[in-house]
Amino acid sequence: MSTHKKVYVYKGFERFWHWNQALLIFVLAFTGFEIHSSYDFFGFETAVKIHNYAAWGFIILIVFAIFWHFTTGEWKQYIPTTKNLKAQAEFYLFGIFRNAPHPAKKTLISKLNPLQRLVYLGLKVLFIPVMVVSGLLFMFYRYPQGDSIAIINIDNLEIIALIHTAGAFMLLAFVLVHLYLITTGHTITSNLKAMITGWEELEEEDQKDQDKTAGKPENELVKNPKILPEDESEE
Amino acid sequence: MKSYTKPITFFLAIVAPLLIVTLVLREPEPDHKLLNGLRAKYAVKRKPGVDHSKFEILQKDFTNPHEITAACLSCHTERGEELMHSAHFTWEREAYIPGRGITYLGKKNLINNFCTGVQSNEGSCMKCHAGYGWSDKTFDFSNPYNIDCIVCHDNTGTYEKASGAAGYPKTGPGGPDFKAIVTSVGQPKSANCGTCHFGGGGGNNVKHGDLELGLLTGGRDVDVHMGVDGLNMNCVDCHTAENHKMKGRYYAVSSSNTQRLNCEDCHTAFPHQKSILNEHSIKVACQTCHIPVYAKVNATKMYWDWATATRKKDGKEYELLDKEGNVVYTSIKGDFVWEKMVKPEYFWFNGTADHHLLTDKVDTTQNILRINTLFGEYRDRNSKIIPVKVHRGRQPYDAENLTIIQAKLWDKDKGKGALWLDLDWERSIEEGMAYIPLPYSGKHSFIKTEMFMPVNHMVSPASEAVTCRECHTRDNGRLAALTDFYMPGRDRNRTLDLAGQLLLILSFAGVLVHSVIRALSSRKQKTIQSH
Secondary structure (H helix, E strand, O other): OOOOOEOOOOOHHHHHHHHHHHHHHHHHHHHHHHEEEOOOOOOOOHHHHHHHHHHHHHHHHHHHHHHHHHHEEEEEEEHHOOOOHHHHHHHHHHHHHOOOOOOOEOOOOOOOOOHHHHHHHHHHHHHHHHHHHHHHHHOOOOOOOOOOOOOOOOOOHHHHHHHHHHHHHHHHHHHHHHHHHHHHOOOOOOHHHHEEEEEEEOOOOOOOHHHHHHHHHHHHHHHOOOEEEEEHOOO | HHHHHHHHHHHHHHHHHHHHHHHHOOOOOOHHHHHHHHHHHHHOOOOOOHHHOOHHHOOOOOOHHHHHHHHHHHHOOOOHHHOOOOOOOOOOEEEOOOOEEEEEEOOOOOOOOOOOOOOOOHHHHHHHHOOOOOOOOOOOOHHHHHHHOOOHHEEEEEOOEOOOOOOOOOOOOOOHHHHHHHOOOOOOOHHHHHHHHOOOOOOOOOOOOOOOOOHHHOOOOOOOOOOOOOOOOOHHHHHHHEOEEEEOOOOOOOOOOOOOOHHHHHHHHOHHHHHHHHHOOOHHHHHHHHOOEEOOOOEEEEEHHHHHHHEEEOOEEEEEEOOOEEEEEOOOOOEEEEOOOOOEEEEEOOOOEOOOOOOOEOOOOOEEEEEEEEEEOOOOOOOEEEEEEEEEEEEEEOOOEEEOOOOOOOOOOOOOOOOOHHHOOHHHHHHHHOOOOOOOOOEEEEEEEEEEEEEOOOOOOHHOOOOOHHOOOOOOOOOOOOOOOOOOOOOOOOHHHHHHHHHHHHHHHHHHHHHHHHHHHHHHHHHHHHH
C-alpha cells in the first residue's frame, strides 16, 4: 500500500469561493423557489430582495473566481479528459461497493476525477452562465424596452423565467448529488475536511505519474507543493 | 487543532461579514423631498383675486338665471365661447376612433347600463347639464346665455337645479338666493363637482364607486389627497382647467388619449424609493396598487337588471331595501346589487376606448355586450394595468334589428309613454326610439351588458397599498384574469415544474439507493475480513 501524506490541496481563496458559492446557491435556491410560489417563508418582497442581493454577491464572487482561476492556472483542472472516465463511472456504479481503489489519483495538479471535470466544467461554462444571464435579464429586461436594449426583442418574460427555473432545478439536483458524493472519499468526511481546512491525505506518489492531460503544472506549484510529512500533522 | 482554528477565523472574518452585509443591507432612508414639496404647495389654499360682492352689476335681485350668465359674461367676455366648446356643456367630444373615423360622442348620444341614456329623457337628465333649458333636441348650444355658470362656481353651497326642469333652478320663493350666490362666486369646490359627479345614475355613488359624498368628509384613509385630516384637496387642485377645458377623462364616455390627468403629473413617473416598485410603473398604473378598494364609505351599484322592472305588487309599484337601506328592487328600474369596499377588476388600458353605439349591431353570438371597450394589451407599449369598476346588468335590445334600445324613462306627465310613470316597456321603447329617431321592430328582449369604468379616486395611504403577494400568487390573485403575460409567482410551466421535481426525486432516490448499497456492502466486507 502506498503511503499517505497530508497535502495542502485547497487554497484559502478556493475554500472561500467554494463555501460562499455554496451558501449563495442555497440562499438563491431557497428564495428563488419562494418567488416561484413553491412556499412562503420570508414573504415575497423580502424573498425578492434577498434573491437580488445574493445574485449580486454571486456575480461579484464569480468575477473574483474567474480572475483566480486564470491567474493561478487552476482553470486547467477543468480540461475534460476521457482517460479514466469510464473507469470512474464504473467505480461509482460497482467498484465503490467492493471497496475498490479510486481509479483516478487525486493530486495537486489533478484534483478532480474525470467525471468531476466534466460536471464542473458544465457548471462553469453552461449552467452558471445561463443562470446569471437569465437572472440579469430577469432583473433588467423590461418589455417594452425603450431605446436602451431594443436590440434584444424578447416580448415576454416567460422564456427567461422558464430557463431560469429549469436551471434552478438542475443546480439543486447537482447540489443534492454533490452533497452525497463528498462522502465517497477515503473516509466519509475526508473530502469535507479537506474543503474546510485545505489539507487532505493524498497517496504519495512519483510526480512523473501525474496525469499529463491536466496540462503543465505551474512551476511554483511543483517547486513548492507545501507538503507536510504525516507525522507532523497535529490531528 | 490548529488546522481548524484558521478556517473558523477565516469564516468569522470574511464570510460572516459578507453574509451579514448581503442579507441585512438596508434600503436607504426614504427621501420625501418631492412629496414634502407637493405637500407644501397644496397646503397653501388659493385666495381669490377679486371680491365679486364689489361689482355693481351683481348687486341686484336676479329672477331669471339667464340674466346671471349675462352678468358674468359682461366681464368674463370670452368665457362663454370657451364653455360652449367644453364637454360640460356640449356633452360630446370630437375624437378619432379606429374603424369609425372622427366621431362626436358623449353623454349626449351614448348609452350606458345605468339609466341607459339621455335621449328622450333630457328634462330629467339635464339637471346635471351646465346649462339652462336642454329639454329636447331644440336646445340652442350656440347661445352663451344658456350656460349655467353658477352650478360650478357657487361657493355658498346653496345653489341647486330643480328636478325635471331641464337644468333650471327653482326661481322665486323657495329657490336659491341668487344674490348671495353671485356675489360670492369663486373656484369650484368639491361639493359643486360632486352634485353631478357623485350623484350620477340617480343617487350617491351609484355610478362611479370611487366618487361620492364620503370624499367630502372622509379622512386620508378614504382618499389620501382629499382627506379632511390631510391636505383636504379639492377636485380642481388636480383637475385643473385651461380655458374651461378640464384635465381628466372618463372612458365610459371618452375615447382618446388626450387631455388626461395622471398621477405622474405631480408624482413623477418613478416616485418610489425602491427601484423594483418604480419598474412596475412601466406596465402598472399607479392606481392599480394605490387604490386597493373603492366604495369605501357608501355602497355602489354593481348590477342593474332592467329585465325585472315593471313588476307590481297588489297592482302597485313597489320598492325593496337591503339592511343598509340601499334600494335593491324598484318597479321602475328593476333589480340592483350594491357592494361596499369593492376590489377592482384589472384590465390593460392604453388611454383609448370605443363605445357601443345605438346604431351598432348587437353580436348575439357573444354572451355579453360591452357597452364600452377599453383598448390595451400586454404587448402594447402604451398599455398599463388599471383598476376598473365593471358595472354589469341586463337592458333591452331590439330582438330583430339587433340594436341596443333607448327607452323613454321620464316625462312630466303620465300617459306619455315614460317607463317610470306608466310601467309599460313596449310603449316606452317606441317613444324613446321614435324620438332619436331610430327604427324599432316591435320586439324587444334583454341582453347582458358590461360597462368598464376606470377607478381613479379613493387613493389609499401608501401603507395600505396592494402588496406583492396579492398579485404574485399562484391562485386567485388580483391579476388572475390578465393571462397575456408571464408573472413571477403566479405563472409557471406545469410540465417544467413536474420534470424538475421528478429530477430532484430521482436524484434523491439515486443517492439513497447508492448509500444503502454502500452501507450494506461495507458491512459485508467487514464481516468477511473479520472471518
